[in-house]
Amino acid sequence: MLATRPISYAVLRGEVIDSDLIEFGGRGGDIAFLAPDPATIVDRLPLASPRLMEDLYALSFEDILDYLAELGERLHVDRNDRMREAREHSYATAPTTRPIMDHFFHDMPFMFDRERIRAMVDFTIGVDYLERWVEREVHGVKTAIRAYGARTLHIVAGNGPVLGALTVLRGAVTRGDTLIKVPSNDPFTTGAIARTMVDMAPDHPITRHLAVAYWRGGDEAVERKVYQPHAIEKICAWGGFASVKHVTKYIQPGIELISLDPKRSASIIGPEALASEAAIAETGRRLACDFATGNQTACASARMAYVLCGSDDDGIAKLKQLGQAAYDAMFTLPEVLTTKPKRYDASLRQQVDALRFSDDFYTVIGGEDGEGAVIVSHTPDRVDFWEYLADRTINLIPVDTLDEVLDVVDAWTQTVGIWPASLHETVRHKGALHGGQRFVELGYVFNGAGLVGPQDGIEPMRRIVKWIISETPTPAKKPFWEATAGDIQVIA
Amino acid sequence: MATTAPARDTEIEREAERWMNDPYAHFGHHNTRIHSLDPAHVAAVQLAAMNLRLQERRGQVQVLQKLADSQGIDRIDSLDALAPLLLPHDIYKSYPVSLLARQRFAQLTTWLSRLTRHDLSGVDVSACDSIDSWLTTIRDQTPLDVGASSGSSGTASFYPKSKRDYRLSMTGLRVQLAQKFGQDPRPGDIDDKIHAIIPLYRDGHASMGAFGKYSCEVFARGDPAYWHYCFDFKLSSDLMWLAARLRAAQAKGDISRVDVPPALLARREEWEQAQKDMPAQQLAFVNRMIHELQGQRVFVMSTSNLLYAAAKRGLEEGLSGVFAPDSVFMGGGGAKGVPLPDDLEEVICRFFNTDRMISAYGMTEMNSFSVQCEHDHYHVLPWVTVYLLDLDTGQPLPRTGRQTGRAAFFDMTADSCWGGIITGDLVTVDWDRQCPCGRTSVALEKQINRVSELQGGDDKISCAATPAAQAEAMDFLTGLGG
Numbered sequence: 001m002l003a004t005r006p007i008s009y010a011v012l013r014g015e016v017i018d019s020d021l022i023e024f025g026g027r028g029g030d031i032a033f034l035a036p037d038p039a040t041i042v043d044r045l046p047l048a049s050p051r052l053m054e055d056l057y058a059l060s061f062e063d064i065l066d067y068l069a070e071l072g073e074r075l076h077v078d079r080n081d082r083m084r085e086a087r088e089h090s091y092a093t094a095p096t097t098r099p100i101m102d103h104f105f106h107d108m109p110f111m112f113d114r115e116r117i118r119a120m121v122d123f124t125i126g127v128d129y130l131e132r133w134v135e136r137e138v139h140g141v142k143t144a145i146r147a148y149g150a151r152t153l154h155i156v157a158g159n160g161p162v163l164g165a166l167t168v169l170r171g172a173v174t175r176g177d178t179l180i181k182v183p184s185n186d187p188f189t190t191g192a193i194a195r196t197m198v199d200m201a202p203d204h205p206i207t208r209h210l211a212v213a214y215w216r217g218g219d220e221a222v223e224r225k226v227y228q229p230h231a232i233e234k235i236c237a238w239g240g241f242a243s244v245k246h247v248t249k250y251i252q253p254g255i256e257l258i259s260l261d262p263k264r265s266a267s268i269i270g271p272e273a274l275a276s277e278a279a280i281a282e283t284g285r286r287l288a289c290d291f292a293t294g295n296q297t298a299c300a301s302a303r304m305a306y307v308l309c310g311s312d313d314d315g316i317a318k319l320k321q322l323g324q325a326a327y328d329a330m331f332t333l334p335e336v337l338t339t340k341p342k343r344y345d346a347s348l349r350q351q352v353d354a355l356r357f358s359d360d361f362y363t364v365i366g367g368e369d370g371e372g373a374v375i376v377s378h379t380p381d382r383v384d385f386w387e388y389l390a391d392r393t394i395n396l397i398p399v400d401t402l403d404e405v406l407d408v409v410d411a412w413t414q415t416v417g418i419w420p421a422s423l424h425e426t427v428r429h430k431g432a433l434h435g436g437q438r439f440v441e442l443g444y445v446f447n448g449a450g451l452v453g454p455q456d457g458i459e460p461m462r463r464i465v466k467w468i469i470s471e472t473p474t475p476a477k478k479p480f481w482e483a484t485a486g487d488i489q490v491i492a
Numbered sequence: 493m494a495t496t497a498p499a500r501d502t503e504i505e506r507e508a509e510r511w512m513n514d515p516y517a518h519f520g521h522h523n524t525r526i527h528s529l530d531p532a533h534v535a536a537v538q539l540a541a542m543n544l545r546l547q548e549r550r551g552q553v554q555v556l557q558k559l560a561d562s563q564g565i566d567r568i569d570s571l572d573a574l575a576p577l578l579l580p581h582d583i584y585k586s587y588p589v590s591l592l593a594r595q596r597f598a599q600l601t602t603w604l605s606r607l608t609r610h611d612l613s614g615v616d617v618s619a620c621d622s623i624d625s626w627l628t629t630i631r632d633q634t635p636l637d638v639g640a641s642s643g644s645s646g647t648a649s650f651y652p653k654s655k656r657d658y659r660l661s662m663t664g665l666r667v668q669l670a671q672k673f674g675q676d677p678r679p680g681d682i683d684d685k686i687h688a689i690i691p692l693y694r695d696g697h698a699s700m701g702a703f704g705k706y707s708c709e710v711f712a713r714g715d716p717a718y719w720h721y722c723f724d725f726k727l728s729s730d731l732m733w734l735a736a737r738l739r740a741a742q743a744k745g746d747i748s749r750v751d752v753p754p755a756l757l758a759r760r761e762e763w764e765q766a767q768k769d770m771p772a773q774q775l776a777f778v779n780r781m782i783h784e785l786q787g788q789r790v791f792v793m794s795t796s797n798l799l800y801a802a803a804k805r806g807l808e809e810g811l812s813g814v815f816a817p818d819s820v821f822m823g824g825g826g827a828k829g830v831p832l833p834d835d836l837e838e839v840i841c842r843f844f845n846t847d848r849m850i851s852a853y854g855m856t857e858m859n860s861f862s863v864q865c866e867h868d869h870y871h872v873l874p875w876v877t878v879y880l881l882d883l884d885t886g887q888p889l890p891r892t893g894r895q896t897g898r899a900a901f902f903d904m905t906a907d908s909c910w911g912g913i914i915t916g917d918l919v920t921v922d923w924d925r926q927c928p929c930g931r932t933s934v935a936l937e938k939q940i941n942r943v944s945e946l947q948g949g950d951d952k953i954s955c956a957a958t959p960a961a962q963a964e965a966m967d968f969l970t971g972l973g974g
Contacts, residue, residue, distance in 0.1 A: 095954075159954045185954070239954055262954065297954065346883050346898070347943055350914060354582035357555040360603060361588050381588035384647045 006089040008035040008187035010213040011194035012044045014202045017213075024216060025184050031092040033187055038215035038222045045211050045222075046231035047151050047177045055205040056149055056175040061121075061131050064172055065114045067206050072112025074196050075165070077105040082199075086161075086192035093185050095159055095297045096342060103336035104161045111165055111452050120452050121173050124461040130174065133470055140477035147465040149175030150233045153226065155217070156190065157238035157260075158183035159297045164190030166451045168197075168210060174465045177209045179232065187214050218246035229254025236260065236464055258463045263299035263414035263456070264387075267291075267442055268405055268431075269307045270423045274318045283419060284325025285332075286443030290417045291394040292330045292338040292372065293446045300415045300438075300445050300456075303389040304382055304397060306405040311398040316378050319398050320363050323374040327365045330372060330392060337446075341391035344370035348393060351385045367393070380404055402426065411435035414456050417442040501540065508541035511875045512904045516663050521682045523671040527871055527931040534874045534933075535571060541875070541904040542574050543567055549910055552609035555579065556910045571877055572888045578879065578900045578912040581857055583607070585649035592648065592733065593751045597626045600650075608652035608908045610635050622756070623648070623729040627697045631655075636908060639856035640697040640729045646740030648733045651856045654908035658702060661859045662710035664873060668863040669791065669820045669850065674930060685718045686711045687790040689781050691774045691798060696727030699856050703793060711791055720785075722777040730756050731763045771801060778802045782813035789816040792844070796823030796851065800836050803843035813844050822850045853936060857913045859905045862936060869927050869935035877902040878934045880921060881914065883943065894922040898943050899936075918943050 008024070010017040020041075021034040047053070059067075077083045087105045094101050110116075121127055125147055128134050133144035154167045164180060168190070171178030182190050194212045201207050215222045226232065227250035235247065236258040251257055267290060273283040290302040307322065309315035330338065352373055355362040360378070367373025372392025375383055380399045389395060399405055402423075409416065409431045416431050418424050419442030428439035437457030440448055454461075473479075478487055510518040519526045546568070550557045556577070560566070563576045587603045590596075597617040605612040615633050620626040623640065627650075631637050637658055639651040670681040688711035693701040704721045712718030734756050741750045750757060781790070792799070799821065806812065821844050823836075833839075840849045853870040854861035862870035872878050880889045880897030889895040899919035902912045920937040927935040 157954050299954075343884060346886055347916075349886065350580040351582045354580040354586045357558060357579075357583055357606070358586035358603065360599075361586070377588065379588040379590050381590045384585060384589065385582075 005032055005034045006085075006188060008033050008182060008214045009191040009195060010036045010041055010211075011191055011198060012041060012211045012213070013047075013208045014198055016195055016198055017041055024214065025093075025187075030184070031089075033089070033093075033214075035187065035214040038213065038219055041213060042215075042222050042225050045179055045213060045226050046228075047209070050151065053149060053151070053175070053177060053209075056177075056209060059175070059205060061118075061127055061173070064175075064206065065117060067201070067204060068112045068117060068169060068172055069114045071193075071197060071200060072109040074200055075109045075112070075193065077108070080192075080196060082192040082195045083108075083189075086188040089188045090161055090186060093158070093187060094161070094342075095185060096295050097339045099335040099339050100294060100337070101161065106336075108162060108165050111162065111169065111450075113452075116452050117169065117173060120449070120454070121461070124454050124459070125174070125465065130465075137474060140474050142472045142474060144470040146468050146470070147174065147462075148468050149177065150464060150466045151177040151179070151231070152234040152236055152464050153179045153181065153232045155181050155235065155237040155239070156183060156186075158185030158187075160294065161186055161189040162451055163238065164212075165193055168193055169452065170461060170464060171210065172206045174461070176464060179211045179226070180213075181217070182212060182214050184214075184216075223247055223250060227251075227255065233466065234258055234464060236460065258460065260458055260460060261412070263437075264412055265290075265300050265302050265415040265417070265445065266408070266413065267302045267305035267417040267419070268402075268423065268427055269305055269322075269419050269442065271308050271310075272420050272422070273442075274307070274309055274322060277321075280318065280321050281325050281329075283442070284322055284327075285329040286417075286419055286441075287322070287326040287394070288329035288333060289337075289443045289447070290445040291326070292333055292392050295338055295341050296372075296390055296392050296394075298446075302394060302415075302417055302445065304386060304395045304408075306397050306399050306408070308400070308402065308405075309398050310400050311378070311380050315398050316376070319396055320365075320376050323363065323365050323376040323396050326394065326396075327372075327374045338392065340369075340371045344372075344391045345388070348385070348388050348390060351383070351388070352393065355383065382408070402430070406430050406434050409434040409436045414438055415440060415445050417445050419443070501536075504536055504540045505544060508537050508544055508904070511537055512541050512545065515873070515875050515905060516660075516667055521667050522677055523667050524673055524675065526667070526874060527673060527933045529874050529932060531932055531934075538875070538877045538902075538904065539568070539571060542571070542877070542902060545904060545906075545911065546574075546577070549609060553910050554606040555583065571891075572879075574877070574902060574912065575879055575881070575888045575900070577910075578902065578914045579910060580914045581649075581855075581916060584651045584857065585647045589647055589751070592623065593753060595621060595753060600626065601630070604630075604638070604650060604652050608636065608654075610652070610654065610908055612636075623733060624697070624726070627729060631697075637702065638697060639699060639702065640732070641699070641856055642729075642732045642736035646737045648729070648736070649856075652908055653856065656907045657859050657905075658706045659709065660905055660907070661854075661861065662706040664859065665793075665822075665852070665861050665863075666710050666791075668852075668861070668873075669822060670818075673865070683713075685713045685715050687718050687720065687785055687788055688712050689778075689785070689790050689792045690719075690721045691777055691792075691794050691802060692721060693723045693727040694721045694725060697729045698727055698732060700795070701727035707791070707793060720777075720781055722774050731759060731766075734760060735763055735767075771805075774798065775802050775805050778806065778813075779811060782806075782811065786814055787816055788819075790819045792819070792821045794823060796832055796836060796840075796849075799823045799840050799849070800833060803840045806843050807839065812842070815844070819844075819846065820850060821846055822852055853940065855913075855915065857909075857915075858901055858903050859907075860903055864938070865927060865929040865931060865935070867927055867929045867935075868938040869929070870938070870940075871927070871929075871931050872901075872934040872936065874933055875904045877904075878919075878921065878936070880919060883918075886914075891923050893924055894920065896920040899940075916943050917941070 017036045020037040022037045023032050024035055025032045091098055129147040133146045135142050135144040156163050156167055167180055180190055190212050194210055197207045227247050234256045238260045239262055274280050307319055309318050352367050356364050363376040365374040375395045377397045382397050383395050413436045415438040416436050417440055418427050550560050568574050591600050597620040601612050601617050617626055617629055620629055627638050635654045636652050637655045639653045642648045671677045688707040690704045693704050695701050695705045708719040734752055737750050737752050837849050851864040852861040860873040860876045862872045864870050879900040880895045881900055882889055889897045899917045900914040918941045
C-alpha cells in the first residue's frame with residue numbers, strides 16, 4: 001500500500017533521502033504522499049556553520065550562470081525522468097489542470113537562460129554588488145557595499161510548479177544557502193529539480209547549498225530546531241501569514257522575516273476602450289488574458305475590472321458587451337494558458353448563482369457549467385464575495401471617476417492592468433500612493449518579464465541577500481585624535 | 493399519458509395543508525407526538541406539501557418563478573427532486589451595498605419584493621432615512637417583519653419574514669422546550685404565562701432583537717409582567733451595520749473609508765460605548781432576575797456565549813440562580829465563527845442550578861428551530877425537509893448511511909418566502925440510525941461547522957490572497973484574535 005503513494009523526496013545538500021518514509025496529506029479528497037520522517041532529517045536541514053558558505057565565494061557569477069544553464073538544459077521534461085515523474089504526481093496536487101501544468105513544466109528550462117538571469121540580477125541587485133565590494137567615496141571615507149548570500153529558509157507557495165525552480169535560481173545567484181520547505185499543493189517538483197542537480201554535480205557548491213524537504217507547517221519538533229538564529233538568518237515566506245503563522249513565535253533578533261504577502265490584482269479600463277465594437281472586442285481579449293491565464297490561481301490574476309464607463313444605462317449596456325467579449329475571448333485562449341477549471345469552487349458557485357436572481361443589479365454571463373463567469377455589476381459596487389473570486393470568475397464594475405477606483409487599490413494589490421495606454425501614467429502614480437505594486441498594460445499581466453524578473457514591489461531578490469558595509473578612511477579624513485572639538489561631526 | 497395529471501392522494505394533501513398552516517395546532521401542541529412520527533409518512537406529507545407550495549408560491553414569489561422556469565420544474569416526484577429549487581442563502585444579501593450607503597430604500601424595497609409573496613408595491617418608503625426606519629415602515633404597513641443580520645464582510649442580509657413566521661417559530665420553541673419528551677404536555681406547558689428572560693433587547697429587526705418581542709407574545713402571553721428584557725430599546729440595525737462596516741474597513745487597514753452615511757458614522761461612539769457597557773448591564777440584569785424570580789418557572793433565552801459570560805462572572809462573584817425545576821435555559825447555536833468555550837455547559841449549569849443547557853439550531857431564514865436532545869442531536873421538526881448537499885457538485889447526498897454535507901432545508905411552514913434555503917453550514921446526519929433518545933425525527937449531529945471554514949486546506953500555500961488569511965493576519969497584528 002505504501003509503495004503506491006508518490007514520494008516527496010528530501011534532498012539535503014547533495015544527498016537524496018528516501019528512507020523512513022511516513023504519510024502526509026490525503027485530507028479532504030487530496031492525495032496522500034510519502035516523505036522522509038522530518039524527525040530523522042531535521043538536524044541536517046540547516047547548514048552546520050556559516051563558515052561553510054565560503055565555498056560559494058570560490059565561484060564567479062559566470063560560474064554560477066554556467067551551472068544554472070546546464071541545469072536548465074537537464075530540466076527538459078521530455079528528457080528527465082525525475083521531472084516527468086514529478087509532473088505526473090503533481091496533476092493531482094496542483095490547483096490547475098493538466099494542459100497548464102504540462103506547459104509550466106515544458107517552459108521551466110527557459111527560466112534558466114543565461115542572459116535572462118543576468119539581466120534580472122543586474123536589474124534587481126546589480127551583478128557588481130554580488131561580485132565585489134562596490135565602493136564610493138562619501139564624506140572622506142571609501143564606503144563599500146556588497147550583497148552577501150544568506151542562510152534562508154524559503155516557505156514556497158504551491159500554486160505553480162515554477163516557484164520552486166525560481167527559488168533555487170534565486171538562491172544560487174545570490175550565493176545563498178537555500179532551505180526549501182515544499183508545500184502540500186506542490187510536494188514533488190522542487191525535489192525533482194534538486195535530484196537533477198545531484199545527478200549533474202553532486203559535489204558542486206550550489207548543489208551542496210540546497211536542502212529541500214517536506215514537513216507539515218507547524219510541526220514543532222522541526223520548527224523549534226530550524227527556526228533558530230544559529231541555523232538560519234532569513235525566512236522568506238510566500239503566502240504571508242498563512243504560511244508563517246506557526247513560526248511567528250520563533251521570530252527573534254537574528255531572524256529576519258521576509259513576508260511575500262498574499263496579493264490580489266485588478267484591471268482599470270478607461271472609456272476609450274469601449275468606444276466602438278472593435279475596441280470592445282480588443283479590450284475583452286486583453287481582459288481575458290489577465291483573468292483566465294493559469295486559471296486565475298496566481299496573485300497577479302485579475303479578479304475585478306473597474307471600467308470608467310459610467311453607471312448610467314448606456315454605460316451598463318457597454319459594460320455588458322465588454323463582459324460578453326471577455327467571456328467569449330476566454331475560450332479562444334490556448335489550453336496551455338487556460339482551461340475549464342479543475343474544480344469550480346462550490347461556495348463561489350452558490351454566490352454567483354444567487355446573483356442571477358438579482359438581475360436589476362447584476363448580469364451573470366456564463367458560469368452554468370463550472371467554466372468560469374463574468375459578473376457585470378450595474379452599480380459601482382463590487383460583489384459582496386469579491387475576495388473569493390477564483391476559477392476564472394471576474395467582476396466588471398462600472399465607475400464614473402478614477403478616484404472611486406483608487407479607493408480599492410491598497411497594500412494587498414499586486415498587479416494593476418491598465419487600458420488604454422493613455423491612463424497608464426496617471427494610474428501608476430496615483431495607484432502607487434495607494435499601495436499598488438505593479439502596473440502593466442491590460443493583457444500583459446502574464447506576458448512580461450516573467451518570474452525571472454523583478455516580480456513585484458516587494459523586492460525579494462534584494463531582501464534575501466545581506467547588505468554589508470565596509471569603510472576605510474581616505475588620507476583627507478582627519479582622525480579624532482588629531483581633531484579639535486570644532487572639527488568633529490560624530491553623529492552627522 | 494402526458495396529458496393526464498398524475499393521481500393525487502387528496503387525503504395526504506389535506507394533512508399536508510394542516511401541517512403547512514398550523515402544525516402545532518394539528519398535533520395538539522404535543523411535542524412527543526411531533527417527534528414520534530413514522531419517517532415514511534413524514535416523507536409522504538413533505539412531498540405533498542412541496543408540490544402544494546410550489547403550485548401556490550411560484551406565481552407569488554418572483555425568484556422562485558424564475559428558478560422554477562429556468563429549471564423547467566412544475567411538479568416533483570421525490571424529495572430530492574426539489575433540490576434544484578432551493579435558494580442559496582446569499583440571495584438575501586444580493587443587492588449592491590451602495591444602495592444602503594446611499595439610502596436608496598425604494599430600490600431596496602423592489603429588490604426585497606421579489607423574495608416574498610407579500611405585496612410591497614404600496615409601501616411608501618420615501619421618508620425613510622435609515623435601515624431601522626425602512627424596516628419599521630415595512631413592518632407597520634405589511635404582514636412582514638424583515639429579519640436583518642450583518643455578516644463579517646460588512647454586508648447586511650435581509651430576509652423578508654412575516655410576523656406569522658416569527659410567531660410560528662416562537663411557538664415551536666415553546667412546544668419543544670416546555671415539554672419533556674416521552675410525556676404528555678401538562679396544561680400549563682401550553683397555555684400558562686411563563687416568565688421569559690431575555691438578556692437582550694426589547695425589540696429589533698435582527699433575531700437578537702425580535703426574540704424579545706415575540707417571546708412576550710408566545711411565552712408571556714402578552715403580559716408585560718412576565719416579559720423581562722435587559723435593554724429597554726430596540727436593537728438598531730443601522731448600528732449593527734455600522735459595526736460590521738467598521739470591522740470590514742479595519743480588516744482592510746483603512747478605517748478612514750467606511751462607506752456609510754455620515755449621520756450614521758457620527759453614531760460610532762454611541763455604539764462603541766453601548767458595547768462597552770453591555771456586559772456589565774447584562775450581568776446586573778441576570779442578577780436582578782435571579783433575585784426577583786426565585787423559585788418561578790422561567791425561560792432564559794440567549795446566545796450561548798452571552799449566557800456563559802453572565803454565568804461565569806456571576807460565579808466569580810459568588811452568585812447563583814435558583815428557579816423552578818422545570819425552567820429552561822437555552823443558548824443559541826450557530827454563533828457565526830465564534831468558538832464556544834469548552835466548559836460552556838458546566839459553567840452555565842452550575843450558575844443556574846440546572847441539569848443541562850439546551851441548545852437549538854436555527855436561523856433567521858427558517859421558522860423551525862431544531863432543539864438538542866440529551867444525546868446531543870439537533871432534532872428537526874417533521875415539517876422541515878433536510879438536505880445534505882455534496883460540497884463540490886451541490887447535488888443531494890443519499891439519504892442513507894452517515895453523510896456530511898452542506899445543509900439545506902425546505903420548511904413547508906414558511907409563510908412569506910419560498911422556504912427552500914441552502915445554508916453555509918456543514919452538517920452530519922446518520923440516516924440509518926435512530927437517535928437513542930427515542931425521537932424518530934431527523935437528527936443532526938452536534939458538530940456543525942461553517943463550510944467556509946473548510947477552505948484553505950492542509951498546509952497549502954498560495955500567493956493569492958484569501959479572506960481568511962487576511963483576517964487572521966489583521967487579528968494577529970491588532971491583537972483582536974485572542
